[in-house]
Amino acid sequence: MHVFKRSTTPLLRRGLLVLLGLLAITAPVAAAATGPGGTEVPGQPVISSISCALQPAGSCAPGQLLTITGSNLQSTQQVTFVGGSSVRDNVVVKIAAKAAKPTSVQVTVPSRAVSGLVRISGSIGNPANSPQPLKIVAGLPATDDASGSKKLIAGGKRQATFKYTVSAAVVSGAQVEAVRGTDGKVVRSWPLVHSGEGEVVWDGFVGKEPATSGTYLLRLNPLAAAAAKVKAGSDTQFEMLEGFFPIRGPHALASSPGQLFGGGRGHQGTDNFAACGTPLAAWTSGVVQYNAYQGAAGNYIVVQRADGQSYAYMHMRERASAKVGSKVFAGQQLGRVGDTGDAQGCHLHFELWTAPGWYKGGTPYDSLPLMKRLDKLS
Ligand SMILES: [Zn+2]
Structure with missing residues (x-):
């Protein structure tokens, strides 16, 4: 335990010990109060169950995602795999704020975790234990990325x-x-x-x-x-x-009527503004269908996906380097934001077309929902 800091005075230390003693006495009462029909201490986290996808309830393999369900879990800051009776086999995992929700916390089971209770602790309330021990079973080896965030x-x-x-x-x-x-x-x-x-x-x-x-x-x-x-x-x-956000730098997604899909002028894409020269990445993989210059579109590229859908980037500062017929990968740089063709200000005009694709019988559709999703991810 790291309750005592080096500067703690003996008097304060004794006070804390008394306080801890009181907590020890009141703990069983608090536990009883959370039973069926009981009144719950507001804010006190409670674990009701622990489970891993595709494992029998209560068991999990290292490297798998453990879901802890219960109530008041949103302030969870760490999960301790308590293991046996010795504290030496405790394994503590810090929890990212977004991994903790009011009724669930997700954590990757670390490779050194051993069977035993799972304990959560955080900024509000007392630590809470799982009602049953977690059984660690052989299965997937732990990911080689300790944070599990590859x-x-x-x-x-x-x-x-x-x-x-x-x-x-x-x-x-x-x-x-x-x-x-x-x-x-x-x-x-x-x-x-x-x-x-x-x-x-x-x-x-x-x-x-x-x-x-x-x-x-x-x-x-x-x-x-x-x-x-x-x-x-x-x-x-x-x-x-799902894919990679196309504009690799500060940007403003289409918002005014003239920048949105459709509108009075039959705009077939969205206009998303960024500084001239900002790199543009392929949002998903496909094969380059067109790479050309046109008076209105400026330098543009069209990539066709495996399912026949296609997407287009327009007004690029220079011609794209990827050749027609070549494969591009999600995240691969295709060009840079520019204002070539009929453009006022540097921006990416981004079009999405249903199969069989761009001016091949497909229909353009609004690219803004995809842009918003990708912007949150990458
Ligand atoms: Zn446009």
């Missing part, structure tokens, strides 16, 4: 790589799964190869659409885990972003 972009150059070694007979149904952390849904799966080394590379797409942004796991399902082992360094847990 970020990947769907369609980005850096893809999620999962490697494993098969050492026993593989049965039908054994597979590698991409699991969405929020609800445990398996969004993609790959059958296990039958012997030796195997590898799954996930580009973050589900079908032809980028996965919704959030935490994802790559894991062996139980049938696969019976025959194979995950290799160290695999991407087992990470944040997958």
Whole structure:
């Protein structure tokens, strides 16, 4: 415990000890008061359950996302995996403010955590223990990123790589799964190869659409885990972003009527302002369909996605470097904000078109909702 600071006087120290003694006496009373029908101390956090996606209730593997549910959890600042009776096996994880909500806290189970109670503590109320111990089970190895905050972009150059070694007979149904952390849904799966080394590379797409942004796991399902082992360094847990925000610098999203989609003049994109020369990145992957200059559009580029949808950036300061027919990745720089063509002030005119794409039979649609989503993420 770090209650006592070096400057604490003996008198104050004794006062604190008395106070702690009182807390020890009142604690069971407070616990009783939170029972069914009881009156809860306002603000006192209470844990009602702990669970990991795709694990039996109350068990979790290192590297997995543990969801702690209860009440008054929003002020949680740390989670302690208490383990056995010795404090030496306690493992403390600091909680980011956004990971703590009134009724839930999410935390990645650290690799050194051992089975035992889970305790939360924070700025309001007393620490609270889980009603049952958490059972730590073998499963995914811990991510190699201690913070668990590794970020990947769907369609980005850096893809999620999962490697494993098969050492026993593989049965039908054994597979590698991409699991969405929020609800445990398996969004993609790959059958296990039958012997030796195997590898799954996930580009973050589900079908032809980028996965919704959030935490994802790559894991062996139980049938696969019976025959194979995950290799160290695999991407087992990470944040997958739906795409990359195009304007890589200070910017103002379209807001006035003339900058918005539609309007009286049939505006087919949104006008998003930024300083001339601000880098522009591909929001998602695709193949360059057009890279040209036109009197109204100025320097523009059109990228077609795998599903036939396309997007266009216009008024770029210079022609894009990516050649027609070449593949671009989410996050790859395509050019810079400019005011070429019919433009007043440097801005990105951003168009989105349904399949089969830009002036190929598709229809333009409003790009502002996507811009707002991406702006929050990247
Ligand atoms: Zn425009």
